[in-house]
Amino acid sequence: MEQIFQSLTQFWEYTGFANCAWQNIVMIAIGIVFITLAIVKEWEPMLLVPIGFGMIVGNIPMFPGLNIGVYEDGSVLNTLYQGVKQGWYPPLIFLGIGAMTDFSALISQPRLILIGAAAQMGIFGAYLLALTFGFAPNEAGAIGIIGGADGPTAIFLSSKLAPDLMGAIAVSAYSYMALVPVIQKPVMLLLTTDKERRIRMPAPRQVSQREKIIFPVVGFLITAFIVPSGLPLLGMLFFGNLLKESGVTRRLAETARGPLIDVVTTLIGLTVGASTQADKFISIKSLGIFTLGLLSFIIATASGVLFVKVMNLFIKNPARKINPLIGNAGVSAVPDSARVSETVGREIDPGNHLLMHAMGPNVAGVIGSAVAAGILLSFLG
């Protein structure tokens, strides 16, 4: 009888109930909130469901040493987590993004590329703020990249610059990406006048297939020569796009934008979520990261909108004026931020469709954030 009691006691020590701390409960609750938001509100469900469930997986209290935790060498989760830690999931996702992105909107109106550059101010604004808050330069760089509104880039850069902060940075980036409509709209309304919001832009011209094929090759050469450290992201992005546009590699492009990106997105979401183990995640630093992440999104949106207004000062022809509501799309949350431009634009003028115009700066933002990540890596890596 006594032996049975001892065995049960020993078993109890191994259960989650015996090892549970309040931090685990908090993180599991956050995971459940993520899943709820994804299912009920349909906010970035492809990301929030895996991340939310990963948070639950990573925060099941356990007896250390069983070789099952994400931070225990050789465990299944640890093996899957290597794609995040070594930084090879993000480039694979970029391959898929490239294979599904149509750069026509950008090619037809090349001037919109500059909006994608302006919105990267969110990254550097957050970098400056993070330094002011006392973060080390490499940590500040990793936090700043949240402002690029690009989850894979944020994971890629933080895995190189500040691996300890990667969980918080990734969760912050994806959370705010899901909240793009909530964050960006007030900033856009605050910085634009009624008249500006009514600006109608001319229909973009038709882009030839030849231009579409030239774009990834030239785009890659120019950006990679300027910032070689962005090679993993830029190379994969433009390669994926070439697969799509070349017209002769349709099967490869379909795999890249279909099964491949789905598999990697599932794994990256789950493992990033699992990496938010309470003992490593709940800290003052994480709180600072979330605050700075929010600020970086606001700065990025404001920079994009204000930059369009500045551009309009130099455009004499009224018919060529740019609607500042597409400025927010300079962040690379594709296509969510472009959708925000469309929604806000139609609220004031139901016949004014801005989606295609906003896709220009939106895809430029993807390139811009990858370039910015490369620069930060070369300075701080």
Add this chain to the structure above:
Amino acid sequence: MRRNIIIPIFLLLAAGTLQAQNVTDLIISEVLAEPDSTGILDDYGRRGGWIELYNTSQGTVNFGGCFLTDDRDNLRKSLIPKGDLRTKIGPRQTALFYASGNGLDGTFYAGVTLAPGSTVYLVSNDGRTIIDSLTVPPTLPQGKSVGKLAHDLRGQVFEVEPEPMVPSPGIANGDQNAATKAQVMAEKDPHGWTLTIVSVSVVFAALAILWGFFVLLFRLLANGEGAARKPRKKAAAGAVPPEVAAAIALALDMEDSGEVYAAIAAAVDLYLTDTVHDAEPFVITLRPSDSPWNEKSQMFRQLPK
């Protein structure tokens, strides 16, 4: 046929550039010929000279099968064993060989003896190609070593140090406690303004170049296409092209309805203004159709009657 020739040529050219992460990335980074009383002891308790190799690349290099020698005329003097898993150097790491004069002492023992004035060669596994060499100056004091250091920003160009070095066997030469880039930035740019200004400029420059290029490209393409379409535009300004006129005349002969005129006018307008494009979707859809060939009853095995 031409493609069959071109592709292998390209592959050969590419193979010629595949120099990274092989034994050519190794250098002899440091040599000690005559130790003093503080010199390191080998596994046999002997104090003697040693040779340090360094991997300059960012990948692991296996140097098993290479040779070390102090005789220019006998490049295969001391073989580094091939089968030892330890004959690998990680990126920017070192491997140390004791110059015991007998390579059979162990994997990391070279069958060479060192003295002031002697030259050590690292030879590739083909036994002919000298990868690197280092000469011990005749005037090198006892207990001092000769070595190579990279002073360039990339840390790739290694040069022999003119001054005798304090021996550092098995440790990469130079300052191993150099500040990281982040530490340097923290010191030089504590508020981050310099990095911010430079980075924003670079992002703008990169995307502005892209912008400029595509504006230029579009103009070039538009000019090219414009030149190609000139005859058609001339026809639009003056007379309708003969083939279109013939089609219209034929249609008018056959029909006398206003709808037909409208349809023809719209078609001609679309054709002449080039609004219609005929981009192919590159997709062929094969729809199943029933025929006696795929009729199931026809495919059943006929039982003998």
